[in-house]
Amino acid sequence: MKSDSVILEIRKKEQTIKDLEHILALLSWDQETGMPGAAASGRARQMGLIQDQLTEHLRDERWPHWLEVLQSIQNIEVQRWGQLLQRRYREYQLLPPDFMTRFVESSSMARDSWLKSREADDFGLFAPDLKQLVFLLKERCECLGYEDEPYDALLDLYEPGMKASVLEKLFDQLQKELSSLIDKAIRPFEHTDCFSGNRIPIDIQKKISLRVLQDMGYDFKAGRLDYSVHPFTSTLGAYDIRVTTAFDENDFFNGLFSTIHEGGHGLYEQNLPPQWHGTVVSEACSLGFHESQSRLWENIIGRSRPFCLYLKNLINQEMPDLDVHEDRMFHQMNKVERSLIRVDADEMTYNLHIILRFRLERALINGEIQVENLPELWNQELFNLLGLKNESDRLGVLQDIHWSCGDMGYFPTYTLGNMFSAQIWKQVKHDIHDVDQLIEKGQFQEIQCWLKDHVHSRAALLTSTEMMHELSGSDPDTSFFIDYLKDKQRQLNG
Incomplete structure (x- = not known):
């Protein structure tokens, strides 16, 4: 008693x-x-x-x-x-x-x-506040303690048990594999505009985004879609999970994939076990696992060839006279190119953007570099990783909101999420044999039920490593993600 x-x-x-x-x-x-x-x-x-x-x-x-x-x-x-x-x-x-x-x-x-x-495109206006946050983050590391280096204490807040030395090995391996894949994947595509120069009006983009979220299984009685400069998902209560997105009349896919990405986060939050609501158990096991859900929906499902047929039908319901080229759509949404902006990057180059941020914030927290040097070091690392030159703070070191929130140690979870999502998807395809046909028809219920049963309902009862063992029988492994990317390129070349 x-x-x-x-x-x-x-x-x-x-x-x-x-x-x-x-x-x-x-x-x-x-x-x-x-x-x-x-x-x-x-x-x-x-x-x-x-x-x-x-x-x-x-x-x-x-x-x-x-x-x-x-x-x-x-x-x-x-x-x-x-x-x-x-x-x-x-x-x-x-x-x-x-x-x-x-x-x-x-x-x-x-x-x-x-x-x-x-x-203002001026890092100097932000630098004093960022210095204060870095000072506080270093204080946090010293208070919480660490075995190897201060940055580990921050990583542990988002991905419990993760070490920078482990990430370094994973990321070095990824960088080597991705550099080779990117060189082969970058090539000029002719006629890649699947809308033949037409634009999708913002009001129609909103309708399509709402429909996609609904078909994914997002519960609008327990959430809503809003708009912000930097899309995000907020949990304001057990039955109040809100997602935001941003639309651009000149780039239909930017808003769509932002919506799908945040919708993946929202589905995770909406399907955590109700018997544990109000406790630490009813949370994701890690931010990397949370990111695996958004990446699975955005990239593995959303950028797949079957999804193109589903999306084409949605667009034609709103714009019957628009000639949508399904094959061009598949190539357009999977085009590989080196770019400055992380959120606009394709599946291959995206992880190099994360490696850049990981290396800089790790060095910053470990006291190896200073805040004042970030713009210059950012541009150097950008050139080393992606071969790009940049002279704008806004397009470089200021493009992400994360550091202004004090979220150092967070960025690596994006790449971990990509890795986890490919590992999870292999098991989904094993268990749901007609998954491609279901995606074509926009019938996502079976996929969502599988994710709810195997991922969402487990919440924080297992660590991310334990979850991965339960789902795929192995530790987190870059090979699943690399194999997925290679298969995508074979489809594009076929």
Whole structure:
């Protein structure tokens, strides 16, 4: 009976913590979608106030006793719950009481200066705020501790157990494989415009995006689609999962794939196990796994040949007179080219953009480079990896929002997500033999049910490595992703 009462106390405390986190997420969502620019300092103060309350709850003196009780219960899921709570409690015990408040306020202000700096194409306007965030991130690393290097402490926040040395080996291997593939894949395509010069109006793009999300299984009773400069997904409650996208009348696929990508994130959040709602268990096992879901929908399904037929039919329902070339569409959405912007990059070159960011932020946190040198070092690394020259801060070091949020250690999860998605998809194709025919018809229910049963419902009960073993029988492995890319190129050349 004692353990039952403790569990009730913990569930009540965790729900309060989750509610505060969701309030923070709502304030952040508003900041990105509609907040007036002059409100930045007030918003930073508000977010700091909520963070103060979060910290107070996570430093409650009853946690050691509660955690001891959970670990004494002979139930695998309850003990895993206790391990996750112990990890969270430990972080807040090791950090100074005011650290997270300082961090939230600084990142809120940095986000505002990043926007101004980006608009002015001048890194110097952002540099002071980024210096402050880097200072705080280094403090965080020292407080949390690490075995090999400071950057590992940040990686562990997003991909538990991951080490920079492991990523370095994976990324070096990927870079070698990708460099060879990219050289062979880059070639001029004639007549790649599948719309023959026509444009898809924004209002029709919105209709198509809403329809695709609906067909994917995204629940609009528990979410909505909004618009932001940098598309993202926000969890504002167990049944309030919001996605954003951005449309461009001159680039139909940019908005479409942003929608599908965020929809993949949204589906993961909407299908986490309800019996664990309000707890740390009802979260993704890692950010890399979360990214695997968005990448699986955006790239493996969304850029497939079967998806082109489905999409062609959707477009023709809205624009019956538009002559859509299905084969050209497949080539257009899979064209490989070296480009400056990460979010616009194709499946092959995208990971080189991630390797660039990984190397720079790792060196920054480990004290090997300084904030002032980032633009120059960015452009050097860009040339080394992609052979491109860049003289614009806006198109270079300022193009991503992540560093202004203090999210260093986050970027590698994108490439891990690409790797995981290819590994997962191999098992999906093994289990669902007519998967291509289902995609052609826009019948995604069986795919989504498979993902819900094998990935989403497992939530954080397993680590990402344990999940991969359960799904594919092996550790995370670059070979699945490379094989997937090679098969895509064979289809394009066929």
